[in-house]
Structures are given as structure tokens and as C-alpha cells.
Amino acid sequence: MFFDSKRYNNYVKAMSPPSPKLKDFVLAFCIGGLICGFGELLFIVYEYSDIPEKTAKMLVPTTIIIIAALLTGIGVFDKIAKHAGAGTLVPITGFANAVAAPAIEFKNEGYILGIGANLFKIAGPVIAYGTAASFLCGVLYFIIKSIA
Numbered sequence: 001m002f003f004d005s006k007r008y009n010n011y012v013k014a015m016s017p018p019s020p021k022l023k024d025f026v027l028a029f030c031i032g033g034l035i036c037g038f039g040e041l042l043f044i045v046y047e048y049s050d051i052p053e054k055t056a057k058m059l060v061p062t063t064i065i066i067i068a069a070l071l072t073g074i075g076v077f078d079k080i081a082k083h084a085g086a087g088t089l090v091p092i093t094g095f096a097n098a099v100a101a102p103a104i105e106f107k108n109e110g111y112i113l114g115i116g117a118n119l120f121k122i123a124g125p126v127i128a129y130g131t132a133a134s135f136l137c138g139v140l141y142f143i144i145k146s147i148a
Contacts, residue, residue, distance in 0.1 A: 024085055031084030035093055039064055061092050068096035073104060098123040 039060050046056035071077040077097050081088040088094060102121040106114040120127065 027083055028085045028087035031080070031087035033087075035064070035088070064092055065096040068093035069100040072097045072100040095123060095126075098126070 042060045042063055043056055046059050047053060051059065068077060071080070077088070077093070078101075081097070089097070099119060099122075102118040103115045106118040108114060109117075
């Protein structure tokens, strides 16, 4: 049987409810902004607590990752992400969710074959390709700087 992508796309369009794009954009922007604002608030609290600036800059993303992983674990993160969309997935909270969600999903299969084998199922390719892209950009930068 021959696959007709045009017919399939028309079927998907007919079966999918219309998305309120403006509302989605505004919610993603606001929730993403709230996450970033929370990060700034954490930074201020850490600095106010006499933590050195360099240490505070490391504590902020670490704290946000831990909070996002905990929210994923108790099922709250997915409810927020359902309404906020990319507002929760683009910042560092999306990384925490991408690591924690498979671990929670496969926990009943055990620590090694369940959690260990599936921990980076979603985030792993992002980390691998991000590292490769960073390396290639660094090599290109080095070559261009050497020529100039």
C-alpha cells in the first residue's frame, strides 16, 4: 500500500482541534518569564545570604533543576507544562523534566534496567549533539582565528 502524506496531513488537520496560538504564545512567554524571574530571585536570596557571587551563579540552576525534577516526580510539572508549553520546556527546567520523567516511568523495572538504562533516554541525544555542535563550533572558531 502506498503512503499518501497529503491525505494523512489532511486527516490529522481534520482530527486535531485548532490551537489558540496567541494564548499559547502569551502563556509560554509569561511562564518562561516567571521561571527566569524566580531564578533571579534565587540569585538575590543567595547573594543576600553572603554566598559568593560565583557560587550563587552555580546554585541557581542547580536549585531550579532540583525543583523541576521534584515537581516532575510528584506530577505537577506536567500539569504546568500542559498550559505553558515551551515556557517550561525551553529553560533548564525542560532538561530536568527530560531526565526525571523517564526515570520515573521505568522505576518499576529496577534501578539498573529501569532507571539507569532509561535515565537519559530523552536528554541523552540533546547532550550528545549539543556537545558535538559545541566542539565543531570551537574547532571552526580556532581555525578562523588562526587564519585571521
